[in-house]
Amino acid sequence: MTFSDDRPTMIEFKDVHKYYGDYHALRGINGTIKAGEFFSLLGPSGCGKTTLLRTIAGFEDISSGVVMIDGKDAAGMPANVRPTNMVFQSYAIFPHMSVAENVGFGLRKDPRSKEEKAKAVAEALEMVGLKGYGNRAAHALSGGQRQRVALARALILKPKVLLLDEPLSALDKKMREHMQVELIKLQRQVGITFILVTHDQEEALVMSDRIAVMFEGEIAQLADPETLYRRPATRKVADFIGTMNFIPAEILSEAGDKVEVDAKGLGRVALDISQAPAKTGETPVVGLRPETLTLLYDDQKPTERETDGVIDEVIYFGDMTYYDVYLGGTDVEVRLSMRNVPGRPVLDVGTKVRVAWSPSALVLFR
Amino acid sequence: MAQTPSSEARAGLKLISPTAIYVILLLAVPLATVLLYSVLTGGRGTVGLPLTGENYAELWSKPVYGYIMLKSLLVALTVTAITVLLAYPVAYFVSFHVKPERKSLWLFLITIPFWTSYIIRVSLWFVILGYGGVLDSTLASIGLPPLNVASYSILSIIIVLAHAYAPFAVLPIFVSLEKVDRSLLEAGQDLGESRWVTFLRVTLPLSMPGVIAATLIVFIPTVGDYVTPELVGDGKEPMIANLIETQLLKLRNFAQGSAFAVASMLMVGVVSLIFVLLNRRFIGGQK
Amino acid sequence: MKKAPLLRSYTLFYLLFLYGPIILLPIFAFNDSRVVAFPLQGFTLQWFGEMAADQNLRNAAWNSLIIALSVATLSTVLGIFAARASVRYRFPGKVPVMGLIMLPLVLPEMIVAMALLVVLLSIQIPLSLFTVILGQVLICTPFAVAILTSAFQSLDKSLEEAALDLGETPWSTFRLIILPLVMPGIMASFLICFTISFDEFIIANFLGSGQPILSVYIFGQFRFPAKVPSMLALGTVLVLFSIILLGFAEYMRRRGIAKAGGKDSGGFL
Numbered sequence: 037m038t039f040s041d042d043r044p045t046m047i048e049f050k051d052v053h054k055y056y057g058d059y060h061a062l063r064g065i066n067g068t069i070k071a072g073e074f075f076s077l078l079g080p081s082g083c084g085k086t087t088l089l090r091t092i093a094g095f096e097d098i099s100s101g102v103v104m105i106d107g108k109d110a111a112g113m114p115a116n117v118r119p120t121n122m123v124f125q126s127y128a129i130f131p132h133m134s135v136a137e138n139v140g141f142g143l144r145k146d147p148r149s150k151e152e153k154a155k156a157v158a159e160a161l162e163m164v165g166l167k168g169y170g171n172r173a174a175h176a177l178s179g180g181q182r183q184r185v186a187l188a189r190a191l192i193l194k195p196k197v198l199l200l201d202e203p204l205s206a207l208d209k210k211m212r213e214h215m216q217v218e219l220i221k222l223q224r225q226v227g228i229t230f231i232l233v234t235h236d237q238e239e240a241l242v243m244s245d246r247i248a249v250m251f252e253g254e255i256a257q258l259a260d261p262e263t264l265y266r267r268p269a270t271r272k273v274a275d276f277i278g279t280m281n282f283i284p285a286e287i288l289s290e291a292g293d294k295v296e297v298d299a300k301g302l303g304r305v306a307l308d309i310s311q312a313p314a315k316t317g318e319t320p321v322v323g324l325r326p327e328t329l330t331l332l333y334d335d336q337k338p339t340e341r342e343t344d345g346v347i348d349e350v351i352y353f354g355d356m357t358y359y360d361v362y363l364g365g366t367d368v369e370v371r372l373s374m375r376n377v378p379g380r381p382v383l384d385v386g387t388k389v390r391v392a393w394s395p396s397a398l399v400l401f402r
Numbered sequence: 403m404a405q406t407p408s409s410e411a412r413a414g415l416k417l418i419s420p421t422a423i424y425v426i427l428l429l430a431v432p433l434a435t436v437l438l439y440s441v442l443t444g445g446r447g448t449v450g451l452p453l454t455g456e457n458y459a460e461l462w463s464k465p466v467y468g469y470i471m472l473k474s475l476l477v478a479l480t481v482t483a484i485t486v487l488l489a490y491p492v493a494y495f496v497s498f499h500v501k502p503e504r505k506s507l508w509l510f511l512i513t514i515p516f517w518t519s520y521i522i523r524v525s526l527w528f529v530i531l532g533y534g535g536v537l538d539s540t541l542a543s544i545g546l547p548p549l550n551v552a553s554y555s556i557l558s559i560i561i562v563l564a565h566a567y568a569p570f571a572v573l574p575i576f577v578s579l580e581k582v583d584r585s586l587l588e589a590g591q592d593l594g595e596s597r598w599v600t601f602l603r604v605t606l607p608l609s610m611p612g613v614i615a616a617t618l619i620v621f622i623p624t625v626g627d628y629v630t631p632e633l634v635g636d637g638k639e640p641m642i643a644n645l646i647e648t649q650l651l652k653l654r655n656f657a658q659g660s661a662f663a664v665a666s667m668l669m670v671g672v673v674s675l676i677f678v679l680l681n682r683r684f685i686g687g688q689k
Numbered sequence: 690m691k692k693a694p695l696l697r698s699y700t701l702f703y704l705l706f707l708y709g710p711i712i713l714l715p716i717f718a719f720n721d722s723r724v725v726a727f728p729l730q731g732f733t734l735q736w737f738g739e740m741a742a743d744q745n746l747r748n749a750a751w752n753s754l755i756i757a758l759s760v761a762t763l764s765t766v767l768g769i770f771a772a773r774a775s776v777r778y779r780f781p782g783k784v785p786v787m788g789l790i791m792l793p794l795v796l797p798e799m800i801v802a803m804a805l806l807v808v809l810l811s812i813q814i815p816l817s818l819f820t821v822i823l824g825q826v827l828i829c830t831p832f833a834v835a836i837l838t839s840a841f842q843s844l845d846k847s848l849e850e851a852a853l854d855l856g857e858t859p860w861s862t863f864r865l866i867i868l869p870l871v872m873p874g875i876m877a878s879f880l881i882c883f884t885i886s887f888d889e890f891i892i893a894n895f896l897g898s899g900q901p902i903l904s905v906y907i908f909g910q911f912r913f914p915a916k917v918p919s920m921l922a923l924g925t926v927l928v929l930f931s932i933i934l935l936g937f938a939e940y941m942r943r944r945g946i947a948k949a950g951g952k953d954s955g956g957f958l
Contacts, residue, residue: 095850097409115853128851132869142855144865193855414778421771421830422786429827430789432804439807492703495696510939515707518931519888521904522924525911526710529717529725529921536713539726568707618795626797628891633911643799643891650803651895660807663800670797 045104046071046197046229047092052101054087054253061087062098063253069231069246071196074223076232076240079250080276085233086201088250092231093199094118106196121190122199125206127182129174135161136170138185142193160188163222180211187222197229204239216242237277241265249273265325269313271401274323281329281370282321283363287402297322297400301363301370302343305395312400320402328397329372331359331389333380338392345370347387357382361391436660444657457661467645467662471669474641477556478625481563485620486613488564489571493612494605496572497579509576516569524629527562531634555631555639562634563624570623571616578612579605614681618674625670642666711928718921725917736922743919745901753887753903756818760825760886765878767826768833775834776841787834794831798891801827806895816898824892829882836881840874873941880938884931 047069054062062084069075077085090096091103094115103110106119121142130138140157148156161167164184169177177185183203190198203219204212220243223230234240240247241261248258257269268274271282285299293309299322332338348369349360357374372391376382383389440457442449461467496508515523530536538548582605590600628643640648646666649659717725721733740746771790775783793801805824814820844867852862868875890904897905907923910916 093850093854095853115850116856116858120854122851122854124847124851126845126847128845128847130848130851130866141852145856189851189855410778411780414774414780414783417778418771418774418780418783418786421767421774421790421834424767425786425789425792425827425830428805428823429792429801432808433800435808435811436800436804488703491696492700495693495700499693499696506939510935511704512707514932514935515711517884517888517935518711518928519904519907519924521888521890521907522714522920522927523710525907525920526713526924528911529917530710530713536717536726539728543728565706565710568703622795622797626799628799629908633908643797646799646803647895650807656807656811659803663803667796667800674795 043070043072045069046073046106047231048102048104049088050102050104052088052091052103053099054084054091054096055099061253062091065101065253065255067248067255067258069197069229071229072227074220074230074232074243074245076234076244076247077250078234078237078240078247078276081235083250084253085235085250089122089199089201089231089233092118092197093120093122119196120199121193121195121197122201123183123186123190123203125202127186127203127206129177129182129185131175133174134170135166135172135174135177135185138174139170139188139192141189156192157188160192163191163225164188165218179206180215183207183215191222191226195228197231198223198226200230200232202233202235204234205236212239219243241277249276251276267310267313267399268323270316271318271321271323274399274401279326279371280323281326282323282401283368283370285320285322285400287320287400295400299398301366301368302341302393303364305341305398307395307398307400311396311398312402315402318401320400323399323401324370324393324397326358326371326373328393329361329370330392331372331374331383332392336392338390340394341392343391343393345389345391347383347385347389350382350385352382359383359389361389363391436663439656439660440664441661442657444655449656457657458665460658461661461665467665470640470642470645471666473556473639474625474666475669475673477560477563477641478621481560481567481624482617482621484560484564485567485571486575486616489568489616490575490613493572493575493579497576497582509573512572513569520566521629523566524562524633527558527565528633531558531561555634558634559630559639559641562630563627566630567620567624570619574615574619575609575612578609578615582608611681614677618677621673621677622670625673626666714921714924714928717918718925720918723915723918725921736918739919740922740926746903746906746923749901749903749906752818752901753893756821756825756893756902757883757886759822760829761879761883763822763826764829764833764882765837765875767830768837768878769875771830771834772837772841776838776844777846790834791831793828798828802892802895805892809896816896816900818897818900818902821893821897821900821902824896825886825889828889828892829885832885833878833882836878837871837874840871840877844870876941877938880934880941884934 045068049065049067052062052065053060065084065088077088079085087096091098092105092110094110094113098111105113110118130141133141136154136157139160140153143153143156146153157170158167161169164187166181166184166188169181169185174182174185183206186203200219204215207215216239219230219232232240232243241264244261246258246260247264249256249264251272257264257273259267259269264273264277268277268280274280274282283299283301285297288296288298288304290296295307295309295312296304297307297320298304302322305322332342343364345361345363347359347361351358351360355376357376358371359374360369360371362369370391439449441453441455443452443454444457492512496505496512500508528535533550538550541548586604586608587600590604591597595603625641626643627641628647631637631639631641631644637644642662646659646663649655649662653659716729718736719732719734720729721735722730771787774780775787802824805820805827809816809820848866848870849862852866853859857865888904890908893902894905894908907920910920
């Protein structure tokens with residue numbers, strides 16, 4: 037999950053706006069996507085992520101701003117000449133053609149001989165694990181197979197950027213997880229930029245080098261998955277990605293690179309300025325991921341801080357148990373997750389517990 | 403394709419323009435002309451100024467026009483009622499009691515007669531119902547007196563029209579029955595209703611849009627039918643279309659004929675609107 | 690499926706009512722009597738011979754064929770423009786324009802014919818086969834638009850975008866992707882417009898003054914009892930012709946669905 041930032045820029049957005057009539061779909065998008073990067077546009081439906089992807093493909097005009105593709109301004113460049121290819125959400129497999137005709141569709145004007153093109157098609161099919169499927173009718177394929185055909189069809193043109201519009205949303209859970217891994221491998225193999233649109237935060241975290249989280253036509257945060265998870269820039273991003281407990285807090289002092297807060301149920305905590313992203317003007321809260329809280333058993337000593345609590349709810353997941361715990365005699369309830377280990381029983385509702393936590397796991401939103 | 407709304411509008415307008423220009427020149431302009439003629443002063447084969455309400459006053463004052471309009475309306479409504487009532491059970495049968503893969507075959511069978519020459523079908527009835535025709539000769543051969551249906555012009559017009567437009571009614575009713583969620587019927591019976599009551603309380607109301615559509619589809623062409631009164635009714639019982647022909651072509655009274663055409667369009671429009679509003683009520687009532 | 694014997698027999702009876710007169714066609718077309726009445730008099734091909742020898746009828750049939758082919762072509766082309774525009778684009782005035790195009794479906798045909806006739810007479814355009822074609826195209830275009838609209842609607846928009854994305858121009862996308870996929874709809878539209886035009890009477894009668902056209906000719910001949918048997922022979926041929934055409938249209942439609950990998954969900958209307 038590391039990405040060296042010295043690669044050249046492939047896509048650049050400069051203050052991109054898009055209006056549909058009165059509707060402001062993209063509200064000043066800025067950012068760069070690097071060559072060879074696996075990049076995700078993540079957000080709830082209607083946040084503009086698909087619109088942004090389609091401006092790269094050339095299916096949407098932008099109202100103002102600049103989209104640069106491989107150093108060239110894309111304005112006025114129609115979809116059929118852009119060095120990008122797309123895998124559609126519906127896969128858009130041409131139903132009146134065979135698998136091979138679908139995959140070789142973009143080679144129509146290619147000057148190579150028929151045999152060479154057939155070889156290229158066969159190679160592309162092999163690459164996506166559909167060796168020998170060339171003569172099948174396209175409409176007889178399963179969902180997973182259609183997706184592979186769509187991938188082969190886009191990759192055979194050796195684009196500089198592959199655009200994927202929710203490519204896994206039509207697949208069942210098992211198949212989706214399988215394809216996530218395959219897509220990562222494929223991206224490493226071909227080495228080109230992949231831009232994935234998804235509303236599934238888990239999918240984005242698993243697959244991407246970097247992720248742009250979008251809400252209401254704006255990029256709320258652009259970062260690598262770990263930063264996004266551990267240091268979300270806003271409460272909204274934190275809420276969208278994974279689960280986070282939000283605890284009301286009061287800011288006591290702010291000096292240099294230290295911020296001291298009083299979090300309800302946790303007490304006074306000194307935070308590093310890196311734990312407090314830029315102000316957004318909301319009521320101050322501190323955020324804590326469930327897995328950064330631990331229940332202490334009789335013999336255990338806390339490594340850092342410790343707070344008393346009472347279990348309010350127990351949710352058993354097999355490998356994990358989630359506990360909802362009231363902190364330190366307050367009405368602040370946090371969710372924490374514990375791995376189920378043999379010899380350590382699942383606790384009951386009403387049990388008094390000690391909760392260990394680390395100040396460095398806190399994020400302050402204010 | 404990359405499109406701002408205005409370029410999309412341009413592309414759409416450009417694409418539809420051949421068809422739009424065609425219907426504007428050959429449909430909108432002629433209809434407007436008829437509307438204009440209806441308020442002009444007419445002579446034989448000519449129209450001219452001044453503008454006048456005379457043509458409409460004439461329609462109002464001479465009972466024969468009102469009689470023909472009313473007769474056409476009643477014939478068309480009777481035909482429509484018969485056609486829709488006869489068609490409903492057929493549509494119901496195909497929708498509820500025919501295996502899904504056989505449905506299109508049944509519909510095909512029902513619609514074939516519609517696609518065979520209308521003139522021939524109507525003319526055949528002329529041969530069947532006519533004096534000494536198939537019906538009467540058959541009756542005679544089993545020793546019954548002739549019915550001589552053709553001499554009852556209006557009755558024979560109704561029979562022939564009801565036959566000619568029968569397949570029109572089945573399709574829309576079938577389509578609306580197909581849309582009825584089958585689990586609603588199970589729910590109806592599960593809630594203790596008999597099959598018949600379930601039909602009355604669930605299926606029938608849900609299929610009303612189809613019934614109304616069928617009504618319109620049959621009513622409009624029957625009220626304006628020209629061939630049947632001419633051929634089967636032997637021209638003795640003219641309907642709207644025949645009167646328009648008489649005014650415009652035989653008397654060459656363009657102004658009067660146009661006024662009558664406009665009046666009959668208005669009548670058809672009003673009756674259709676009533677059906678459509680009934681439909682709205684049904685759909686609205688289901689919310 | 691639940692058994693419903695009563696409904697089933699009713700439906701069969703209804704079909705008999707629908708087909709009754711048509712079944713009489715071949716019966717009396719081969720009946721060796723000029724009087725169309727029971728009992729039957731024996732088998733003859735005389736009426737078919739009379740029909741084939743009738744020069745006026747042959748002219749009328751030829752004219753009808755020319756009209757029907759022209760009308761089917763024109764209506765389908767106009768239908769493609771309108772259906773494609775209405776499915777694919779939003780533009781100002783779409784509702785009134787589409788309403789005007791579909792209007793002949795809800796106007797008595799006589800009104801359409803008379804309105805057009807009044808204008809043609811006023812600007813002194815002589816009536817001919819051409820004016821019949823102009824009028825019938827108005828009647829057939831709504832059917833073409835209805836059929837083609839459903840064909841265009843079943844087309845996934847991303848198929849088009851995919852072709853553009855893979856390097857095709859808008860025009861080659863239309864040729865390589867859209868046209869083949871809506872071809873069954875185009876065929877069905879053509880066949881149905883052909884059938885409607887071939888049978889159409891009112892416009893043929895009033896806008897084709899004097900020209901022999903099949904439906905007008907049939908209408909005229911039934912008034913002469915001596916001509917009725919050969920008309921029945923002609924009717925037999927026409928019904929057979931219609932059934933073959935419709936069977937072909939239905940076959941095309943099913944093949945289209947199979948090609949697109951869809952499921953059959955009813956008739957072509």
